[in-house]
Amino acid sequence: MTLRIGLLIHEAAMVSTVAAPLDTLRTANKVAHLLNPAAPPPVSARVVATRAGPVRLTGGITFEAELCRPDEFDVLLVSAIDYSNIGELVRRLDALVAERVLLRRCAEAGVRLASSCNASLLLAEAGLLDGRRATVSWWLANLMRERYPLVDLAAEELLVDEGDIVTAGAATAGYELVMQMLEWAGGKGLAHNVSRLMLVDRERQSQAPYISLALTQRPRQGLSERAEKWLQKRLHESISVRDLADHCRVSERTLLRRFHEDFDATPLEYVQKLRVERAKALLETTHLSFEEIVGRCGYQDVSSFRRLFKHVVSMTPNDYRERYRLRGR
Incomplete structure (x- = not known):
């Protein structure tokens, strides 16, 4: 059965957290077809938003989005926020009111939610990570702790799977998140083949080796x-x-x-x-x-x-x- 994945975008979305998953999921369908031409595609991926129509991201690229209807998806992948500084990130989080409402609706409807990079901040802003383990881009760990003290933050972990909510760490941890989705859709074999094709290192288990205190958001005065x-x-x-x-x-x-x-x-x-x-x-x-x-x-x-x-x-x-x-x- 095809796993139905929605990629939630908004005007502040980081382009790579939309384009990279789309490319990887499409590659997975090609690999699956190559191995078994008669089988249905393991995944379907559709770009969605809180309203239908073109959405121009901060990077200048426009995506045509469908209206997100929770009953049409098994998984909703939340795009990360593009920002220049912490103040801008917080302002953009505050502005995503309709997206927070949608995320709560999806959670109530039983849609599995997934995020990478700083998108877990949006899940936390919606109140969906209270009392749960989660991870985030390692340099934003202090912001997560300060703003959402009820989240059980595991900042060193590359991926935290809580069943109905899955969060991944910085940047390329998003590929591990997509590999996890491919396991749900087509088993470990499909994820293994796609990871080999796209040079995704699945041996990484932690963000800890990459953490630099010099780059971590922390008090400066x-x-x-x-x-x-x-x-x-x-x-x-x-x-x-x-x-x-x-x-x-x-x-x-x-x-x-x-x-x-x-x-x-x-x-x-x-x-x-x-x-x-x-x-x-x-x-x-x-x-x-x-x-x-x-x-x-x-x-x-x-x-x-x-x-x-x-x-x-x-x-x-x-x-x-x-x-x-x-x-x-």
């Missing part, structure tokens, strides 16, 4: 920024919460509260993240041994830091260096 600047200069040293609180001229209680609000971590947990971030940069850009890198990150126990690195990054230091080191051409 006030106490939190002062604290981070002070920490960055002292990562190779022994650091205490007392010393950090004294530098910021606040009590330890206030420091702990502010770090929880701004970074969703204690000061010492955040120091560990900063040290792992420094280790990642040194693994990528230098030929230093891991033992030397550990020393520059303020640790004495190499084994302990190796365990911490693997816990945060979901890869061993050696695997990380082999995959992400800068290579001369």
Whole structure:
């Protein structure tokens, strides 16, 4: 039976989150036909919106959209929002009122909802992720936590399948989401063949290796920024919460509260993240041994830091260096 997929678009939609799934789903039908010409196509994909007609996206490309009727679809894939800065992203989220109403209608009708990149923010804005596990583009994790505290955010995960709602992480995680749909439609064999044809690496399980604190949306002023600047200069040293609180001229209680609000971590947990971030940069850009890198990150126990690195990054230091080191051409 053909899986009926609607691709929900709006004027703020990111072109790639519409075009890439469409191309991949059409490729899947071609592959399925090649393998079994007599079988019906495994998927149907239609571009839909809150009203019928042409929709010109922010990238300048226009799609002809059908009116989305929940009873006509098994899955609704929500396109991500194109934006230049966080303020613009929030304004566009606020403006998508009709889309939020539609998403709630689809959920009530039993349509499975799917999103990638920042589209999970729209699901959260509609109240559909409260009390549920979900993921989002890793650099928007802090925004998700601040704006939607009832969401059980798993920012490191590439894909979170809650049954009737599936969320995927940044950019190319959208391909893994489409592969998941192809498994629903035609089994693992179809998804495997299409992933091979389109060079989709299905071995990836996490966004963690790609996370960069320098690119993560986070506080840029006030106490939190002062604290981070002070920490960055002292990562190779022994650091205490007392010393950090004294530098910021606040009590330890206030420091702990502010770090929880701004970074969703204690000061010492955040120091560990900063040290792992420094280790990642040194693994990528230098030929230093891991033992030397550990020393520059303020640790004495190499084994302990190796365990911490693997816990945060979901890869061993050696695997990380082999995959992400800068290579001369």
